[in-house]
Amino acid sequence: MSGSNREGPASQTLSRGIRILEILADERGPLSIDELAGRLGVHRSIAYRLVRTLEHHGVVARDAAGHVQLGPRLAALAAGVAHDLQAEALPELTAVANDLGMTCFLAVLDRDECITLASVEPRHTVASVAQRPGARHSILVGAPSKAILSRLPESDWPAAMPERLRAEIAQAAERGYATSHDEVIPTVQAVSVPLGLRTHRPAAIAVVHVAGPADAASIAERLSQSAAAIREALGG
Numbered sequence: 001m002s003g004s005n006r007e008g009p010a011s012q013t014l015s016r017g018i019r020i021l022e023i024l025a026d027e028r029g030p031l032s033i034d035e036l037a038g039r040l041g042v043h044r045s046i047a048y049r050l051v052r053t054l055e056h057h058g059v060v061a062r063d064a065a066g067h068v069q070l071g072p073r074l075a076a077l078a079a080g081v082a083h084d085l086q087a088e089a090l091p092e093l094t095a096v097a098n099d100l101g102m103t104c105f106l107a108v109l110d111r112d113e114c115i116t117l118a119s120v121e122p123r124h125t126v127a128s129v130a131q132r133p134g135a136r137h138s139i140l141v142g143a144p145s146k147a148i149l150s151r152l153p154e155s156d157w158p159a160a161m162p163e164r165l166r167a168e169i170a171q172a173a174e175r176g177y178a179t180s181h182d183e184v185i186p187t188v189q190a191v192s193v194p195l196g197l198r199t200h201r202p203a204a205i206a207v208v209h210v211a212g213p214a215d216a217a218s219i220a221e222r223l224s225q226s227a228a229a230i231r232e233a234l235g236g
Helices: 014-028 033-038 045-055 072-079 081-102 144-147 163-175 214-234
Strands: 060-062 068-070 102-110 113-120 136-138 179-183 188-194 203-210
Touching: 014 033, 014 045, 014 060, 014 068, 014 136, 033 045, 033 113, 045 060, 081 102, 081 113, 081 203, 081 214, 102 144, 113 144, 144 163, 144 179, 144 188, 144 203, 163 179, 188 214
Parallel strands: none
Antiparallel strands: 060 068, 102 113, 102 203, 113 136, 179 188, 188 203
16 A cells, blocks of 8 residues: 555564464465475475474464364454444345355455455355355455555555556445455355545455356445445444
């Protein structure tokens, strides 16, 4: 973002530990120590010491083969992030997911990325798109990103903003919702509306579904109803 302060990390060890958590969050399965070392660009012994420390705090765990995955303690820590927002959003996300038969999620802005804070898959459906909490992508792609940016002043936008994206954000601001197709996950479409909460970081709620016929305006209307309910519960 144009106004952010992106200085280097004060602690390289802490930065590497956090990077391990980010790598594991982006993976669909456990990774070996060697794989983590390769992703970090460090010697295996360094990666091993980092994992041991994270394991001691319960934020990562190793299986019988020694492969590393996120630990249960991390879920408890994540639940404390914007706890009131998550608590009020979850019933609405659940209602939307089951009403539309699509995965519904809450996304928030984190510097130059859009991060999934909470997600609910529909109860009764043949197949749905998984959207895991902690998943992140560039603020330059995806319906939630456009919905969030549509409520921000241009001074808070990324410095390198493609002209095409500017036009899509302007359209989202005019109609009250944003869409995306094949931008974050191939063959997946998304519809999103901004939350516009005064007391929280910029956020949006969205649904994702496999490419196919769908009325984006009707989906956005249902999302807007839940967004209004969340805002009212949180006092605007």
